[in-house]
Amino acid sequence: MDHPSETLRHKCAACFRQFNKIEHLVEHMRLSFHSLHEPTCSLCHKHCRSFESLREHLIGPLPKQECNNIFGTRGCKICLAIFESPHTLRLHQERCQLRSPNFSQIMARFRNMGICDKLTSDNGRMRRHEAVALACRMVGGGSDGSLDICARVCLIDEKETIIFSTYVNPTLPITNYRLESTGVGPEYLRDHAMPLKQVQKKIQDILCNGEPMWKIRPGVGGKARILVGHGLGDHLKTLQIEYPPFMIRDTANYPPLMKTSKLTNSLHYLTQAYLGYDIQNGNKDPYEDCVATMRLYMRMRAQVHKIEEYPLASDPQNKNNFAIWKQFELERMSPEQMLEISRSDYYCWCLDSKLN
Template sequence: MDYRNESSDTLRNKCAACYRQFNKKEHLVEHMRTSYHSVHEPMCGVCKKHCRSFESLREHLIGPLPKAECERIFKERGCDICLSILGNRTSLRAHRESCLSRPNNNGLLYRMANLGIQDELRIDNSRGRVVALACKMVGGGSDGSLDLCARVCLIDEHERILFHSYIKPNIPVTNYRYEMTGIRPEYLRDAMPLKNVSRKIQEFLCNGEPIWQIRSKGGRSRILVGHGLDHDLKCLEMDYPAIKMRDTAKYPPLMKTSKLSNSLKYLTRAYLGYDIQSGVQDPYEDCVATMKLYMRMKLSQFHKKENYPLATDPQNKNNFASWRQNELERMTPDQLLDISRSDYYCWCLDSQDY
């Protein structure tokens, strides 16, 4: 057997994104068909390897078994927050100062002041197109394990409070979870009913646009940012289209694995550089953290602009069609990567028109 030729064939069948090698070209094509590699994946600043998430990239750089050369360069001039590689240590120091976020103390001030209702929700475009939402739950049911929304906060992209209110649940509260929520029975006694709160928030998010007409691009509706939005909206008993939600718990680059989310506390510590949710938790603090994460994912990633960036776009449905198998096997790994598209919506696209 000619091992030299086998090695050469394997090298030709090396994925241009994750550098995985295959014995046969057809295996590489199948890998590209199912992996959805794209320019939107987190990428090593040294070897240019694509990673599915920032957690994978972190392991590649400083994990238990990092790539030696990448680890060496990252330790010299890599930012441990955004995982980017700078030109020199002087640039790294300047970059890290701008990369390190600072917690906003407004939430603490509002909590200490025992803020009741603050309502600046208006159906107009002057309040920004992106808002973050966070809720705090108390317990209902016989054992207090049923989540009931008792406090909600909504902020704009400048971290200004648009709406804050305690909420009177529809069923009796059996566990106020005071150590975590700081909520007392008297806070909810004369609070706004859940139905009224849900209606106000939904009207503000839709911004005068019927919910069934909301589309991913254009229109008047607002982008909703949060962590675990499906759960929050369920507890608020309201609906909102998934195409307008940006959930830090479900965004693939921020997830631990493809099916396991990171906590907001961890994401804030790892990617913003400060701590939250120590002691009594404040929904404003959570709103700020999710908004900062969203803005960082949206603005700090400079990806090549593509006319049709998603694998689900109709224009891309035949990129890896089975009837093109022979043609695909004649392509180079770089050409295969060029036609590969992402299977998730990258938040950098919110700042692009495509």
């Protein structure tokens, strides 16, 4: 039977779970993939799997009371950071809580526009791996209107400038325009729509940026652009476009922004919780979704984490960090030493800031 002081040694240095035996702690570290990229409480330094877990740790419904007391006076409920004084917090909140774009002014310029090519008008000068955000509006096809058909698409750059915006000619008969959620009526598709093949080529040209699809590789040196969005799998499917998964940043399945490893948050909730304003309240233009996903991406990308040469558990250099044959060596390590060699099982978007 372990002595109480020995049990304390078996406390995970990341999530603070305690284990009766050292071998149980080793197995926990082998499966948990704790890393410096996890959302972490800046007071007690507890690692959380997602920002939702960190939010619960700080503000309830059953928070850690010591952290909750301090967070109540010096914590930002949007980014969950904690500051030195209430005054510093107020200054921060003016920048942290973003405002919804003025859609009436923006869309007055682009209401009937097929293409706005900022990349061309700017002589094609965008940084390598600069991100673009994409969003669509879907109408319904099929006998019951449940088949998704892309009727409108929008792409923006990192400065929230529209690169491409158009209505899309349906490839199948439309049986439900879903007017309340899409704002798309038959007159728009009749007068302003572009054939799907032209839309596909335009989007692919923007994303690939002159680089053949088969040559796109992760890491530094490529020309292709990072694609940002929410639920991009569905959008790309309706557009009938394929794009390498390692170039996609989807706010719907990014672990730090998810409820759990299996449940996703809506874009409406993410925008409200992590940007500080509401979306999808009457406006039906996909530009609004593009702006929200781009802002979420930029906020996640801007996180400052310690630089690691090989940050992923899947990197070959890390494959034996917690190998079974190293069990005896691992059991002799302290919890802090095990945390030091543990790596993330997801790609943190902060790594994108090092691509340019």
